[in-house]
Amino acid sequence: MPIARAEIERLVSSYPTPAVVGAVGSHSAIDIADGAATEGLANVVLAQRGREATYARYFRTLRGPDGARRRGCVDEVWEYAKFADLADGASQERLRGRGVLLVPNRAFSSYVPLVTVEEEFRVPVVGSRSMLRIEERTERDNYYALLESAGIPTPRAIPGPDAIDRLVIVKLPHAARRLERGFFTAASPEEFRAKRDALIARGTITSDDLAHARIEEYVLGPVFNFNFFFSPLVPRAEGLELLGVDERRESNLDGLVRLPAEQQLALPTADRIPDYLVVGHGTLTVRESILEEIFRLGERFVDASRTRYPPGILGAFCLQTCLDRNGSPIVFDVAARIGGGTNIHLGLGHPYGNALYRGPMSSGRRIALEIRRALADGRLKEIVS
């Protein structure tokens, strides 16, 4: 049974103060910690041993004799043998005892089993706990179903390899690194089979995963990840904000496209199939005449999420799009939580967030601001689940 929202509401009504902003130490934890520090909230990063140095050493808060922050933004690091241990009974008790409000990022929803998140993790989540599962493409009730019900354009689904009549992208997990991608493209059933065989042979994908893969039209156009924020604390018409836009750098895919065509063709076959391992992000703005359509998609997403997953999306979310040849956004993925690329605006803010807030506004800072506002107004229960 999923944890009832009423239970979380009761929990936060007797929560220790001051609240502490928490995040799992990976993905966008620095943005979250930085935002909390800027808004004057304490923060804790939940790290896995062996992966803690970024937080515990390099971005750790150092204070002067007067207690003032001299450097860094990560106030505390709690280490776990494995990330999943943070959901253990004793760990939950510690989190509640300190008044931790956990900001879900992809590391949280990847490393803690979703059924644990939904049914056992009795710590307030700043966002929409029940929507984390829609990211799993293998679920029936996934983000494609939500986008469809919202009337948001998605890449056309191709029923099977034999129906490939255009360039497609085949989406399945990496055979060994389960949280990474084993994606590949193909423009015909023959190319699909040739690449399938090559990728299985080199251990990138398995035929089991392939049986459940999503095959969809490859949208030829640049990727724009729109980092939105929705606040339930203001009238609906003022709730949606666009804070920033990022794009990804993907390991040898980006290496490949930086080579002249002749050198690409001279590469050994194995090197010509790109890997989609995310290794970084850059920042973008979008042509201004396209912005209104982006906001329309954001509004539809908010409305559909409120219908299908009440109370709907709370706080940060990200619509990952390709803009097609007409400049129309096609949404190929959704994060119902802070996106993976928001470190692009940490500290500095982003042109769009800054234009709204008249000063540096990142996703992490916006989340902390929301927590601060909710605390001040006694409305914390409206922004957690």
Ligand SMILES: Nc1ncnc2c1ncn2[C@@H]1O[C@H](COP(=O)(O)OP(=O)(O)O)[C@@H](O)[C@H]1O
């Ligand atoms: N339909 C598509 N058309 C073109 N490129 C796509 C499409 N779907 C995904 N991509 C590319 O693959 C990358 C990862 O896709 P995504 O669906 O976000 O998978 P994941 O969330 O597992 O990383 C995107 O950043 C984009 O570059």
Ligand SMILES: [Mg+2]
């Ligand atoms: Mg994605």
